[in-house]
Amino acid sequence: MSEERVGFFTDTSVCIGCKACEVACKEWNAIPEDGLELTGMSYDNTQALGASTWRHVAFIEQPAPEGRTQLPVVDGAPGAPGSSGTDMRWLMSSDVCKHCTHAACLDVCPTGSLFRTEFGTVVVQEDICNGCGYCVPACPYGVIEQRPTDGRVFKCTMCYDRLGAGQEPACAKACPTDSIQFGPLDELRERAALRVDELHEAGVPEAHLYGHDPEDGVGGDGAFFLLLDRPEVYGLPPDPVVTTRDLPAMWKHAAGAALALLGGVAVSFAAVGRRQR
Structure with missing residues (x-):
């Protein structure tokens, strides 16, 4: 890599579920529309990441811990949405491809369609993908999906074209609460650790980081998260392991x-x- 590795830090404690990231991602990358039909799954109309959903905002309704329905404000940051008259709370999180350090999709791609960029991200070259689908089961997060029209795979590129022009990805640019933060990965990890400490001091002991550890099963993620519950609550594997290890x-x-x-x-x-x- 000729450039400093960059990534995403998604702080779910300040996500308001506005879906601005989903819209910005689709608009910039010209991704086909999806999720326009009601699913009966609260406001989560897109349901999961896929070939036409590169950013997915999850909505999880659950009982609030110890009766707490809203996170306390920390240094002016808003808490997660909640209703003070109930014992329920919403957990919201904008999911995305993790751009793994040890990316199994790269290991199994026979055509070189998947490659590691100079920014440390993992990108699919649409014109080289032959639709073999080997990368789909290889991904430990279930991110990559084939489009039924031609079998080719698509996923988040972290707006590779914008990075080359010195711009931040469209989703981070559009996020109104800075829930999605973009920058050098090492700086983001330091910032995330401080944010967890702030939340612990503010009485949110369940706050923890996911995907930040370079010693985990995928060598650390280029897109990691601050979560307020167990990973599986958000649809994330608790202990992801690179499938080609x-x-x-x-x-x-x-x-x-x-x-x-x-x-x-x-x-x-x-x-x-x-x-x-």
Whole structure:
């Protein structure tokens, strides 16, 4: 990489569920419309990330911990939306491709359609994708999806074209509460740790970071989150692991088995040759 690695820090504690990020993403990247039909799943009309949903705002309604329905204000930041007259609260989170440090999709792509950019992000080249779909099951987060029209895969590019022009991604630009923050990844990790400390001091002990640790199963994410509940509540795997981590060992064993097989065949032919003499 020739540039400093950049990424997203999504602070779900200040997400208001406005979906400005979803709209900005679709408008800038000319993504086909979807999620226009009522699903019966509260306001979550898009339901999940996919080939035509590169940003997905999740709405989770749940009982508030210890009767708390709204987060306290910290340094002027608004709390998560809530109704003071009930014992329920909304958790909202804008999900996106994680741009993994160890990206399994890169490992399995046979055409080089998926590549690591100079900014440390992972991008699909639409004109090279052959629609094989190998990357779909390889992704530990279930982010990548094929479009049914032609089988090619699509996902967040972190607005690669905007990064090249020195601009921030459209979703971060449009976010009115700075729930989606963009910048150098190391700086974002430091900022996120301070935000967690602020929330703990303000009486929100459940606040924690997800995907920030370089020692986790994918080597840390280029897009990580501050969550207010367990990852699975938000539809995220609790312990994601790069699905291709065992490939080197598998190839090694396969090579050893192939050599042993060839050796056995050679011995058999030699034995047959001796009997025919």
